[in-house]
Amino acid sequence: MPLLGLTMEEGMVAEWLKQEGDAVAKDEPLLTVEMDKGTQEVPSPAAGVLRRIIVQAGTTVPVKAVIAEIGAPGEVEVARGPEAPAAPAVGGSPVVLGVGGSPAAAAPPRDRERLFASPRARMRARAAGVDLGAIRGTGPHGRVVEADVLAAGALSEARVVATPLARRLAQEHGVSIGDLQGSGPGGRVTQDDVLRAADQKPAVAADAGAQPLSRMRRLTAERMAASAQATARVSLFLEADFSEATRLRTQLQPEFARLGVPKLPWDALIARAAALALGEHPAVLAQWVDGQGLRRPEGVHVGVAVALDPEGLVVPVLRNADRRSLRELAADLLSLVDKARAGRLSPGEMQGGTFTITNLGAYRIDGFTPIVNPPETAILGVGRIADKPVVVDGKIEVRTMCTLSLSFDHRVVDGAPAAAFLARLAELLERPYALLGI
Secondary structure (H helix, E strand, C coil): CCCCCCCCCEEEEEEECCCCCCEECCCCEEEEEEECCEEEEEECCCCEEEEEECCCCCCEEECCCCCEEEECCCCCCCCCCCCCCCCCCCCCCCCEECHHHCEECCCCCCCHHHCCECHHHHHHHHHHCCCHHHCCCCCHHHCECHHHHHHHHHHHHHCCCECHHHHHHHHHHCCCHHHCCCCCHHHCECHHHHHHHHHHCCCCCCCCCCCCCCHHHHHHHHHHHHHHHHCCEEEEEEEEECHHHHHHHHHHHHHHHHCCCCCCCHHHHHHHHHHHHHHHCHHHHCEEECCCEEECCCCCCEEECEECCCCCEECCEECCHHHCCHHHHHHHHHHHHHHHHCCCCCHHHHCCCCEEEEECHHHCCCCCCCCCCCCCCEEEEECCCEEEEEEECCEEEEEEEEEEEEEEECCCCCHHHHHHHHHHHHHHHHCHHHHHCC
8 A cells, every 4th residue: 555645544445447467557547546635646666466356345454564476477376275375476576655656565584583563563563463583663763553563454454355245344344454364265255244243243233324425525524523622722713705806707707718717717817816815924834733833834835625526625735826827726626626525636736735615606696614724724605606696885786795614723823913804804805906917
């Protein structure tokens, strides 16, 4: 399982794009992996033949666990019994998809007398029945750490010979494949083995209508709950006049199309205004670091929340939004949204944001209180843009209005500077020609 992001600890094999026995070219798409921030294609780290798929689709394993073996054409796989670990082919060894897709050889057994392992790693190994001597440590000087043991345990379970249906049923019933004795040919674990084990488990009261959470839904829920509990959140609301911004956008649309940008999204205009306002009010960019103080990130990188169907949310990031033209931001945003909805966003395109925009205007929402996206300090909620009667110079006029809501962490920034930032953001959108650059 490749490391596809700095904070990635595990991934789920979403789909194998090749079958066992298929020829693969180096860097050819081999599988898709689902992470907490979306799904990404993983290229093959080597050319050859996909000799064996170890981890089936729908299975989650830690980073660095072996998920497949790629061999040279003509290599013969060594026969093994149901209890034996996967053996390398003659003249080769399993290819491990490592950081950046680079291959790394499987760890050879080591002398136990010279084995270095952390106390937690030893405890985990004893509990899981994992042989420490067969694990390659990733800690300092080759020290075996807890994550290495967890990866080895997942690999051991993945190598058990089982039917695809048995693996799916084991996941649904919370049964560990590695604990089962297979009754099928050659000790293969079958669906009947899984169902018998499930029947022997203690009954647990459950909602019959409950649906299991997807990985993205579960991690989104965990992170949003953690943010709501950890931050001192305050929300400010401001109704801005978008009449002039609407006229500017209408005038720019044909020119953008002529230059190869299909349209000018509202979020690009708002991101540009937010970036300029953040440059004038850098206190909103500061980030809370537990036990250390405040950190000022370099650059103004604005994330734009994108809803995925049927569920889920990703936040691609517009880099250096304060130093780029409105046309560049519009083109970049359209490309990122297309990639997000096609499941092709890379982790790098979703990392490093310093401020986020979330827009619910398309759902006729006027105002809301968004939750801060850690480690950022503030997030801007954008409501629907609609014509309303307002009082202007003592007279009632129809203006195009929009409610902006700023949620921020009061531990980092006080109400007055946050309000000053929101007021400047609204001012830039009410006088939008400054967004074109002066």
